[in-house]
Amino acid sequence: MRFPTVSVVIPVHNAMPYLEKTIDSVLSQTIGTDRIEIIAVDDGSTDGSGDFLDKLAHHHGDLITVVHQAASGGPGHPRNVALDYFATGEYVFFLDADDHLGPEALERLVASARRNGSDVVLGKVVGVDRSAPQSMFRRNEDAADLYTSRIYWSIAAWKLFRTDHLRRHGIRFPVGVKRAEDQPFTFHAYLRARNISIVADYDCLYLVRRDDGGNVTSATGEDFLQRTAILWEMLVHMVELLHEHVPPGPGRDHLMYRHWETEGISLLRFIAMIDDPEARTEWWQRTTELLHRHLTAGSLAKLHPHNQPILLAAAATEFTEIEGHYRGAADHGRVKELTVIDGALHERYLAIADRGAPTTFLLDKPSRMSTTVTGIARRNGRLHISGTTGFARHRVLGLHPRMVAIARETGATLTKPAEYDPDTQHFNIEIDPIEDFHDLAQGDVFDLYVEFELPGQTLQQALRVPNPAELSRRRTMLTRYRLRTSVSVHQYLTNPRKRVALEVHKTKSTHNLVRHVKRAIRRRLHRPT
Template identity: 50%
Template sequence: MMSIQTSHVPDVSVIIAAYNAMPYLTKSVTSALEQSIGHDRLEIIAVNDGSTDATGAELDRLAAGHPGTLKVIHQENSGGPARPRNRALDIARGRFVFILDADDYLGPEALERMVAVADANGTDVVLGKTIGVGGRKSPTMYKKNEENTDVFSSRAYWTLNPMKLYRRELLEKHRIRFGYELRVCEDQPFVMLAYLRASGISVVADYDCVYWSYRDDGGNITRTIQDLPSRVEVLQHMLPLVASEVPAGPRRDLLIHRHLEIDLPWILRRIAHVEERAEQEKVLADLRPLFDAYYTEALAAGLPAMLRLQCHLIQHGMLDELLTVRRFNEVPSADRVFDVTVEDGRAYAHYPYFRDDAVAIPDSVYDYTAQLSIRQDVGPLSLDEESAVLRVEGSVRLHRVPQEQQATLIVRERDGAAEHRVALDSTDRLCLPLRSAADGRPLATGTWDVFIGLSTGGHTQEARLGGQAEASGTVSVRHELCDGTQLRPVRAYFTQHGNLSIKVSAPVSRLRRDLEPDKASWSPADPSRVLLSGTLRGLGQGERLLVRLTNAVGSRQEFTIAVDPQTGRFEQAVPLTAPGDWRVQWLLDVPGATPRRATRAVSVPEDLGVTQWRRRLLQFWYAKPLPAGKTKTLTLRVGRKSLVKGLLRK
């Protein structure tokens, strides 16, 4: 992307707090220096926080090569990134500020793209897509670009890492700085306040903006801190802060949900491994007031059942039960066995203490309805050509639910609102009758996505049928469905995501597809007849092939053609009995079809001449083809000649 010239005030100040960051620091700073936004729109402020390795020397070396762009500050070690970041913020001049960790780096066009989005939409915070490097995981909520959103209508709050673009006016107006109260996650209050005070948030999801590195020495600060009390302090600080900024209700619950889903599990995973029971009891004692103050029924209902159960045990100080649940939860998910009961439309997980009268935990704590899923073991496709029934090998079940289940195949029009349902006899016999899938009729032209619906205990769950990677390689099934006088080309296939879809192409006349006529000629045995022959495939019981002759005033003559049921061959001489211009057409008659009859023109042979015959002693008849018109339909002019009149005329 091209650099744009601007005033001496830089567009972006990149802030890097560095402590013992070698050798990662070089790539981090270089990625900022090489931004496509250009040096005239950029300043970089790097603060060496008392490093004991070569960090300080490397910063000085880089600054010497870019004296107008890179500014280096050396200070005594402060114990964390908050103070060096704040010091850089105090002297930053850019319209925007980007916080970059010293072991991470930027995509070449990251800053230019993010500034452009902020300027175009007037937003104060921009999230750029992050990519994990070397095995480090990064947030996955960057699904699509967002021009202007907020934390209540997006997943932005699920990433509280500070590596984002901030409008500096926002930070100065509200005096937003990194706090010193927390030993870990000190960036959470900073980012949260920026989110809530911002005029809007933009997301750049179509470009890899920030690369998160996995340090070989394990030096990422989030990986080196293993202090359980410090993690409890994060919740003790953040939940009251959220409450002070957002009134009680669904919006507050949404933000607290994030902390319970992301921060609390870190604590729960380690509490069982604390050696001293007194320390375990203290953790619960520190957490309980938070649950008493901020844990609502609505918030609990939105949590996964396992996390909801642990929150209930924390809130009620049930340490022994919590430790039992933790041991159950630490079993690998593939080996964790439990049933799910469905009653009155709700599903309940049989986690420890479910309906244990001695513990008396409400069923609502075990509500698993939102997590209930359909387990599919779907394999190849096959088609019974005679019955036109599509079969999907495999079975489907509501996962972990042992109850009897009723299954339904659902076909939904991809670009429309039509939907059809086909009840199944069993969850392991997945059959779709193509002739009657649409309420007794074939599916209409278009693409249809196939879903499976399973019902039990008053609850119905639906999902796309398929959904397995190995299914996507299965060969598709093609079929020409006979629908009365028409053929409907049908293709059943698995999409690139492994889901079953059916494409029904536009109907084709059976006469055009299955009739292969020979060239029309005059019968050698009777010159008053036109000889028609050929082959017709797939003529069903009760169906007839006819020839229709129609004249200018609408009079019709129809003749049934005898077709060999084994070979499909036919040969028949059709009589010409009345004078006039007669158009000749094939006719397929299918009782009960809509339309019942379909026509096809008999083609004009190039070498069909004139034929003559005598009917009475002195009366001669003739027939000849008329020139082919636009429809290229054979039209025969039939007339008669009187021998007496001919002689008198002479």
């Protein structure tokens, strides 16, 4: 009879071909196959995963136990089956069927558990074409504190657990939950653990993103209403668990902070993106009630300063501001503004003041800059270019854009301010051929840009017409005279990027003076009395 040290539990549902590498990584463990057992629960696979497991079990004998069952809808039930009826190891490690272990993973995790008397051991994880939690793996820890460390930011099940610890406290996975069923499981395991350790100096587990999108946690396709419902159920379940099992105070605030920072902020984003306004309103109301019940000043103070006003806005029913923040739509406005304070760039949240959190923060760089030309016209001998420029989620306060024209051949530069409305982000540029190009024009082409001068940086974008068909004038020819000098400006759009360019020519002759006088006389003769 075998007495393994570690039972590796693998729930399997249509996991080929990833399952092959998963099993190989377990069989290759340096701890030795005599100290492990593999329990693979085939949860109604239809892609040959079950047949593959049966062949392995036949070849390796009692090293591999295969259990077949009807599809349960999630990994929780297969894991419970393995834990309740088949696991015989001193420790159990829950491994997903598309991930794989580093060769020394189980040896190092078991060594840490025995050296420190740990009921739970976290091993460093690495993402393969996907993200992976990192903040809790900065150093090895023999005894990590649940209420001050970052271990609660890793509450997935891929860890080493002492089997007796799980069975003694009746810790099991909730059944019928497709996503995040391991959060309440790991929460209870953490809460009741005598000690928790971290192995951070070795890549223990590789989390793999499947090409077919089959990872339960990375599946896409639901609309935002469905995503909201799933995330809501997850968040409510966890904050109520915390409320029930952890007494008020800094410890609970620390754990709550994790859920507001991850699921809470994501929930607000999903709600803001729901298209149905009635459904959106209903979810906003439910979220406000949840925040009123469970959001505390202690957990709020731990949040990133940029997230504090967003949660406070939801608690204060400032839903339009949040929708504007996430949707970036013009009809919702913007919830942040750029400003300069003491020579440094800051962002200030709008309409969320006096909510009990700071509203102005230092900023390295603003959100994405966007510039669009919407009109080109010739009026009173001058060229007028209008459009919008600004930042996706920032209103600009006290910062004014300017136009920059750069000659392609000589590099000569013309800079002039633009009229600008920070509320609408609308700009207007007036170009006078004589005044602006008299000293620059020698027969060159100028490309036009709009730029913002910010502390320590200059952001510049070309003036571009995304849809030329909407312009009443795509090419403009303009000539102005001053005594013996004339400057001609030929405006056109480059191909294929549709950027605004000016071809400028300056000429000097007596003929220009005559033409200038004749034009002046004609204007006086036709001027209405």
